[in-house]
Every structure is written in C-alpha cells, then in structure tokens.
Amino acid sequence: MSRSTGGRAWRLGFMLLMTQFIVGAENRSSVDGFVERAYRMRACAFGLGFVCLASVLLQVSAHPLTWMLLGFNALGWPLLARLLALRSPDPAKAETRNLLIDSAMGGVWITFMQFNLLPSVLIALILAVDKMHFGGWRLLMRGFAVQLAACILAAAIHGLAFAPQTTMLNILAALPLLITYPLVMSASAYTLSRTVRDQNRQLVELHHAGLDG
Numbered sequence: 001m002s003r004s005t006g007g008r009a010w011r012l013g014f015m016l017l018m019t020q021f022i023v024g025a026e027n028r029s030s031v032d033g034f035v036e037r038a039y040r041m042r043a044c045a046f047g048l049g050f051v052c053l054a055s056v057l058l059q060v061s062a063h064p065l066t067w068m069l070l071g072f073n074a075l076g077w078p079l080l081a082r083l084l085a086l087r088s089p090d091p092a093k094a095e096t097r098n099l100l101i102d103s104a105m106g107g108v109w110i111t112f113m114q115f116n117l118l119p120s121v122l123i124a125l126i127l128a129v130d131k132m133h134f135g136g137w138r139l140l141m142r143g144f145a146v147q148l149a150a151c152i153l154a155a156a157i158h159g160l161a162f163a164p165q166t167t168m169l170n171i172l173a174a175l176p177l178l179i180t181y182p183l184v185m186s187a188s189a190y191t192l193s194r195t196v197r198d199q200n201r202q203l204v205e206l207h208h209a210g211l212d213g
Helices: 003-059 064-087 091-112 117-158 168-212
Strands: none
Touching: 003 064, 003 091, 003 117, 003 168, 064 091, 091 117, 117 168
C-alpha cells in the first residue's frame, strides 16, 4: 500500500469515527433537548392555563381539593414530568407518556369547568398542538382518545354539569395563554430547526474535509 493510499484510508477512517461521534452526541443531546423542550412548553401551558382555569373555578365555586389539584397541576406537574423523563432509561418514551398524562388532565379540567366553551376549546387546542409538535398525527389521535376517556371518567365520578357560557372574565383570563403559547411554540420550533441546520452543516463540512484530504 502506498503512502498516499494509506494516508487517504487513515483520513477516511478518522472521518467515519468523527461522524459516528457527532451523530451519537446529537442523539443524546436530541433526547435531552426533547425533554427540555417538552418541559418548557408544559410549564408555559400549565402555568398560564392556571389563570384561565381559575377564572372558571371561581364561577362554579369549586371545592378546595379541586384548587389544590389545580395548583399541583400548574406548578408541580411540569417539574415532576421532567424529573421522570430524565431519570427514565428511555426518556423519549417517558416523555411521550407524560404528554398523554397531560391530555388526561386536560379532559378532567374540561369536565370540572363544566364545558365552559372558550377555556375548554383553548385547553383542548393547546394539548392538540403539543401532540402534533412532539409526535405527529399518531400521538395526536392517542391524546384525543385519552382526553375523551378522562373526560368521561371525571364526569362519571364528579358528576356531569353543562354550562358552556363564557363570561368576559373567562375571555380576559384566557388571553395570556392564547397570545403567549403560540409565540413560545414558534420560538421552540425555530430553535429546533436552526439546531438541525447547524448539525447538518457540521456533517457536510466533515464529509468535504475528508474528501478534500
């Protein structure tokens, strides 16, 4: 084997090794990034959703236990979901499960709000956008099924009440979530697409460097 041929083979092997290293690092970082993005979106949705839901619970004179559940849902659940996903041997699978739990919670809150029209539609829509963003149509359909089942179960246990009228208080309380969440979602999607472009550019540059050498 000539020196030039040996040098080219060495560079090719080095390029393949570096490519595997970059792809492996990207896979690890992409899983952690998936969990962190889900946490930020969940914290935003449930945090701002607290205001929206609280406006309805005030009107229906909700039980103190319902208020405690709402507080945990808004403040505790996003942190717990993140912790469960990061400590799981399969964080992506764990986070998918967390997203379905989100949908179940949404179904419960729609029942507790007595199907108040604007807050109920807004909560269902936010949860649907989450599923499309993180898992596509398949996760969306699973989320809808879980949400419907939770809604029916909550109605069977808590009792079914139907009061779809939305007051001005409910509208004002829904505005922070309605305005802020789409902006946060768009920023997350932009950051993700930019990260993918940077990673692809690194791989292309590494490939060209190996060929040029």
